[in-house]
Amino acid sequence: MMGPSHALSGASAWLASCWALDRLAGYEQSPLAVAVGTAVCAGSALLPDLDLSGRVTANRGGATVARTFGVFSLFLAEVIEKVSLVVYHATKLRKDPDRTNGHRTLTHTLPFTVLVGWGTTAACARYGRWAVIGILFFTIGLALRGLFEEWAQRVGWAVVTLVATAAAFGTYVALPPGRGYPMLGFAVGVGCLVHLLGDIVTSAGIPILWPVPVGRRAWRMIGVPDGLAVRVGGTVEVIVLRGAFTIVALLSIAALYVPAVLPPPLR
Numbered sequence: 001m002m003g004p005s006h007a008l009s010g011a012s013a014w015l016a017s018c019w020a021l022d023r024l025a026g027y028e029q030s031p032l033a034v035a036v037g038t039a040v041c042a043g044s045a046l047l048p049d050l051d052l053s054g055r056v057t058a059n060r061g062g063a064t065v066a067r068t069f070g071v072f073s074l075f076l077a078e079v080i081e082k083v084s085l086v087v088y089h090a091t092k093l094r095k096d097p098d099r100t101n102g103h104r105t106l107t108h109t110l111p112f113t114v115l116v117g118w119g120t121t122a123a124c125a126r127y128g129r130w131a132v133i134g135i136l137f138f139t140i141g142l143a144l145r146g147l148f149e150e151w152a153q154r155v156g157w158a159v160v161t162l163v164a165t166a167a168a169f170g171t172y173v174a175l176p177p178g179r180g181y182p183m184l185g186f187a188v189g190v191g192c193l194v195h196l197l198g199d200i201v202t203s204a205g206i207p208i209l210w211p212v213p214v215g216r217r218a219w220r221m222i223g224v225p226d227g228l229a230v231r232v233g234g235t236v237e238v239i240v241l242r243g244a245f246t247i248v249a250l251l252s253i254a255a256l257y258v259p260a261v262l263p264p265p266l267r
């Protein structure tokens with residue numbers, strides 16, 4: 001899927017989870033906490049594609065996400081892509097083909113998802129304020145780039161960076177301390193997981209089973225058969241899936257805060 005679809009799927013998954021936690025487990029959150037979690041999850045749903053590098057020196061190429069913070073994120077994507085490629089070759093088995101590019105390898109696995117989710121919580125617990133602000137800044141920036149793609153392209157990466165900085169500091173000041181860190185890591189992990197699900201319905205697939213070997217391959221790409229696969233950027237993705245994500249997001253917000261507008265079975 002394309003960047004905006006990934007971001008939208010992350011936002012709707014988080015909002016639906018907040019509603020489920022509220023109704024089924026009695027876990028209430030303030031509107032601000034829900035909004036922050038939604039932004040973090042939407043941004044993190046773009047994170048795995050930070051392995052799609054462009055040409056840094058020419059400031060060209062790369063996935064939506066790699067352009068968020070201009071050459072800085074393009075450089076980061078270049079590094080992540082190369083590290084992923086090294087891990088691929090270090091762990092590949094006999095039947096895994098050689099690769100020249102690390103896209104859709106390490107960052108598209110379950111161990112990576114768990115690691116960044118856990119790492120986020122661990123970093124916040126250990127380094128406190130600056131880790132929280134840094135993670136908020138980074139994921140909010142990605143969310144802005146994904147959810148408001150046209151705006152982000154029009155105003156450029158410097159404005160996106162400034163808005164993300166202001167939002168991160170503002171959020172840190174406004175949110176009550178104490179219970180946010182596990183939720184922050186959880187939002188990052190859920191975002192990455194939703195990204196993997198979004199890529200699994202395309203025909204290229206992802207190595208979702210890694211590092212479990214199957215048929216002498218550690219990096220078998222698992223995807224939906226060609227006939228059923230969602231074409232990247234096609235009508236199903238842009239109209240049907242994005243429409244469904246938007247409806248789920250809006251229904252979840254309504255169910256959380258204005259249940260009176262919904263018909264009885266959905267309240």
Ligand SMILES: [Zn+2]
Nearest residue numbers: 048049108199
């Ligand atoms: Zn991807």
